Amino acid sequence: MPHFTDQLAAAVRRTGNAVCVGLDPRWEQLPWPITTGRENEPNGHADAYLDFCCGVIDVVAPLVPVVKPQMAFFEELGPSGMTALAEVIRYAQERGLLVILDGKRNDIGSTAEAYARGLLGRGVSPWGADCLTVSPYLGEDSLTPFVEVARDRGAGLFVLVKTSNPGGGLLQDLVANEQTVYRHVASLVEKLSAETAGESGYGLAGAVVGATYPEQLAELRAAMPHTWFLVPGFGSQGGAAKDVAPAFDSGGLGAVINNSRGIIFAHARKEYAEQFGDQHWQRAVEAATKLMIEQLS
């Protein structure tokens, strides 16, 4: 069984970059060639999300190692959206991409195991994701079922540690026993990763650490030597290339940097709108992806 984080490290080496493209379809931001004629069709929104995400995948698959579908936007559509999500995951993998499913799931004990068994494992679970984001509030016994299923199936997880949103600090920055809450979570995640480290030196329990807090990124990189980072907040949330540099180890591994809206809706960004616009939205996706790769290199 291949080790997920070893696969991720290999994919980063192969493509020469650590860009993760977030697949966050939002109806009102889709280009018109995708939405036209579908507004009032029974499964029109789900069909549009599927077409759009596959169109993004076609462009980015030769360029980046990994994509991250956001479950919320598919779940928002009801069952038809969830069916589209399953197809997006499969399509991305067929095109050679690793898939991190952004669901921020969690629950206790055997219920957490149900999520893990359903969502994790390419070809062996109904959803077949390579990796899943997980929330830590329920504690260690809510995380270990995900780690165990991930280990058995060549999959991985990323646990929320320090998030990129303004309100994240309310809970995460509280100080208990001379450490922030996010450092307590970081210790647990690092322990789970040290226990499951692969050949790359990184384990199966990654950490979500926002690009909007560069100092904490450096602090956590030092404190979590076995933990791969998923870094959201680049681009539209304000994080820049210099902000995410501390997420990487000295060999240039140890992190993937996510960009969702800045890439998938690049056709509406002022630098691309005139040149490409809605009509050539895939060329805008390509330009924005290549620009981000260049910025990170």
Add this chain to the structure above:
Amino acid sequence: MPHFTDQLAAAVRRTGNAVCVGLDPRWEQLPWPITTGRENEPNGHADAYLDFCCGVIDVVAPLVPVVKPQMAFFEELGPSGMTALAEVIRYAQERGLLVILDGKRNDIGSTAEAYARGLLGRGVSPWGADCLTVSPYLGEDSLTPFVEVARDRGAGLFVLVKTSNPGGGLLQDLVANEQTVYRHVASLVEKLSAETAGESGYGLAGAVVGATYPEQLAELRAAMPHTWFLVPGFGSQGGAAKDVAPAFDSGGLGAVINNSRGIIFAHARKEYAEQFGDQHWQRAVEAATKLMIEQLS
């Protein structure tokens, strides 16, 4: 637009009890009349979950105010499970029950709003739930989108505060600024509920507080006068009637007590197995529901 917690209070008064029946279908525990012939059918598991949950609903709808489907077990089956879940929600509401969807969802800002818009609101959202469980790790700006959508749609939410699992304390019991982390979360939830209180005096942001910690139940009841509680852990997780008594206010309102396995799989409990067994599993569900109502009264 009706106020969710007012509806819940009215349903508790009408039925004379505060029992919430958890719909946690697990294939290996279903009675054989539900599973036979379906083991290898394409959508056999999803069809079985739908039949089983509707069969439970038929029994409990005249007896209790509310049911709580656990999303993990439906999601475990892939898209076919999610389609069954949507039908279970609709069926329960047609039979007069309120539906709390147990998904422990959360995300930031507009992504949280996508979950809220998709899941919350009877007749106005694809899933149509009356209420959703939500995780608090991402802070206030991850909760307010749920509160706002809930208010607009006559729906509600329950935020994880103090959970019933053994490992929940790792994070929740940390002490910061002389208060436990769960008390910090409780303060935020109480504020959101005070701002949205209905005629019953309770607001739209409820709290999940485990039955396995009766002292904390009493502490939180006092600290959260506007907050309705969802109390898991009764029965199979060890909580008893005396343990959950502190969850209620002096008028007998302010909480619903969940029981999942103890009711839906009552056919396998030693007190019912011989009398009813798999064949008459619905009569075991009825007996277990009536026993719990009696224990709580």
